[in-house]
Amino acid sequence: MSQKKPLAMITGSSSGLGLELAKQFAQNGYDVAISGSSDRIFEAAETLREYGIEAYPLKADASTYDGVEDFWTFVSKLDRPVDAAVLNVGVGLGGAFVDTDLDDELRLISINITGLVHMTKRVVKHMISHKNGKILIVSSISATQPTPYETVYGPSKAFGFSFAESLRQELLETGITITALLPGATDTNFHSNAGMGSSQIGSSKKNDKTLVAKQGYEALMNNEDHVVGGDAETKQIAIDNRTIPEPVKAARHAKQARLQNEKK
Template identity: 65%
Template sequence: MSTDRPLAMVTGGSSGIGFELAKQFATNGFDVAIAGQSDRVHQSAEALRELGAQAWAHQHDASTYDGVEGFWSFVAGLGRPLEAAALNVGIGLGGAFVDNDLDDELRLIAVNVTGTVHLAKRVVQDMVPRGRGRILVVSSISAATPTPYETVYGPSKAFGFSFAESLREELRDTGVSVTALLPGATDSDFHVNAGMSNTALGPGAKKNDKTLVARQGFAALMDGADHVVGGDEETQRQVEENRTTPETVKAARQAELTRPR
């Protein structure tokens, strides 16, 4: 196969929004390297090849230094310039803060915060000297509201959004763009994996189409946009309302969705 296609990388690319982002790259002229924690990442890479792209899979633990560094070494070892990076991997954790296990909360921070900074450092130091590249940081609309019963997750996504906005300004004149994607609740396994099946966001809840969210994120990345809200019109309105709604009101409203039944 030709190597004329640009190379993109996607973390958390085995399923959900990450896999849909990888498909957007694959169907829009990119070859793709994806990372995931489970064996599923290899099946996902094969599905991307069926779309006409070259695709490489790397299985790793995104909560560890060696895991993140290993994926970067894997991408660098492909010997091709990296044109786009979707820093998508993230995990959730539902339940009351007083009850949740500390190790689970620290692992969430390691994946959502530390891992994002670690990989972004490698990507930026690769792209800036070449004077080109696009970076997508997947945050969440949870970045704009208190998140009771997801008390560590929401702040981790607020960090991601602020990090993306800050980095974007630093890189303004370098040829490297940074875009934040803020999805609303999406039809993936996220809430089940976060232990939130017994909440109003569990199975059966109305959620955004993950393909739509990925398409919105990819379009914003290609346009060099500052950020984009991922989801339907109702999700867009919710984010606008959050700008003027008092934090206490938003916290109570969010608790109705996330409180275990």
């Protein structure tokens, strides 16, 4: 019976928004192949199986070429067409650029940009051979503005948004659709993991991760170009960012993202 279900693959799905996205697919009858960097990915699989579907977990390091390739090989060995792919792996890094560690920044780039391109290449070539498929690329509302004190993170997400928009146009006649999800600040461990717990953003009210995941899933199913994930206020920020001058947005974000021990 499981072979009759569609298959979705979701990267970065051991917890947080990735797990919530996987739940959306499970609730809608998809089997899921999921990856994460810790043993929590196996606990996530157990949670997802409660929806009556099969979950295939793999622990993999998304910061390395081999880690990305290992997950794609794992999915390929299921010998099933991938009907939907959620490319959600991403990390943040807060702090003044002069103080942050270069190795941390290069790791961020390897995950948020290099890993995204790598996995998308594998997925697109697979879907092209089946002339069918849906891809959700998780970017961020940060893609719509400068992000001082997250000075490498924001541009990495701007790459993801532009990448999704560009690839969507290329694939218009192929049967494959691309949708970008731009979440606002969401109630996950993202900001604390990025070392931004003492920032205004880190301590502010967050969007509900289940809502954001549902919005992303529905946008993907409806073949929307992109969707801003979050409440009405978050969506208005994205609209305003289209016309607010870049220096004004940069100053606003600097105030929100600066850590308490950083000087103005």
